[in-house]
Amino acid sequence: MADKVRVTLVKSTIGASPAQRKVVEALGLRKIRQSVELPNTPQTRGAVAKVSHLLTMEEI
Secondary structure (H helix, E strand, C coil), rough: CEEEEEEEEEECCCCHHHHHHHHHHHCCCCCCCCEEEEEEHHHHHHHHHHHCCCCEEEEC
């Protein structure tokens, strides 16, 4: 299993609930098509799962 994952915001958070917006912001994403590299931990995967319809994730 990879030790890092790249998370990219592919959809806007305009129609998302306030809780989902906070999750996206906590992941370090602000703009569409912005990517961040995060550690591959259960906490990161759980946050990504909450807003999976807004993100793409790939293992590095």
